[in-house]
Amino acid sequence: MYLCDMNQMLMILTQRELFLLVIGALTYMALFVVTWQNSRRKVLSLQERLDKVRAMQEVADVEANRQKIEELERLIQKLGSENSLLRLELEEKKAKLDYANTMARIESEKRERAEGDIFRSEVYLRIQRLAAEGRSMGEEDWQQLAMLVDSVYTGFSEKLYSLYKLTTYDYHVCLLVKIHVLPKDIALLTAHSKESVSTSRSRLYQKVFGKKGSAKDWDDFLLSI
Known part of the structure; x- marks a missing residue:
């Protein structure tokens, strides 16, 4: 009778340990999945921000584009009237680079003039007065x-x-x-x-x-x- 009771107690303890082990394993897996998802979200969010930053900072490299335009002009001249399809493709690329450079120059001139307007504006002059007065x-x-x-x-x-x-x-x-x-x-x-x-x-x-x-x-x- 005593041995039977002991066996039953051992079985109960074993079942409890197994239950706790399963619960612990499931909890660990759930925490792992949540942590992995959070980490992945952070990585994707960072990549999205960096992509936005690159887009904001993209400015046409006028000098590099000028060199590409000159190279395209040389290639177009070499082609002459031959291979009209390739010639049109090269002329299209040249036109896009010309446009990018024109827009970059216009934007640069606009900013230079606008920045001059900022430093002459009443808003800016007031800010300078406030700073000088420590306000x-x-x-x-x-x-x-x-x-x-x-x-x-x-x-x-x-x-x-x-x-x-x-x-x-x-x-x-x-x-x-x-x-x-x-x-x-x-x-x-x-x-x-x-x-x-x-x-x-x-x-x-x-x-x-x-x-x-x-x-x-x-x-x-x-x-x-």
């Missing part, structure tokens, strides 16, 4: 600055928010960086410390690019778009 910007100042920047750098704000969900403070810092305001003045205008301004910029670089970078790295990116 921060008000809500109306920020609204006017955002409108000014977006009017010159088309879609600047939209591009930033498509990369990362900025806080109001981060966004204000980015606007001031875009118009070449010095970090020490950004601190005054946003009523934050210089350390906070630096941390915000380096943190944004890490969030967007998925790797550590300096405040200057973030500034360089902002100035490139």
Whole structure:
């Protein structure tokens, strides 16, 4: 009788251990799948952001295109009237490069003139006065600055928010960086410390690019778009 009871207890313990083992294994597998999915989502999200960054920074290389155009012109001349289909294809490529270069030059000239307008604008001059007086910007100042920047750098704000969900403070810092305001003045205008301004910029670089970078790295990116 005693041995029978012992055997039953061992069977019960074995069943419990097996049950716990199965539950543990299933829990581990579930955690593994969730972790893998989260990791995959992060990788895909980072790749999507980097693709957006590359698209924002794509600017026609005028000099490289000019060299390609010259090479195409030489090939077209060599073909003469022979192989008309290939000749048309080469002429099409040349026309596309000509167009890209024309648009790049126009965009460059527009930006140069527009940036000059920024530095002569009442908004910019007021920002400089506020910084000189050690005062921060008000809500109306920020609204006017955002409108000014977006009017010159088309879609600047939209591009930033498509990369990362900025806080109001981060966004204000980015606007001031875009118009070449010095970090020490950004601190005054946003009523934050210089350390906070630096941390915000380096943190944004890490969030967007998925790797550590300096405040200057973030500034360089902002100035490139």
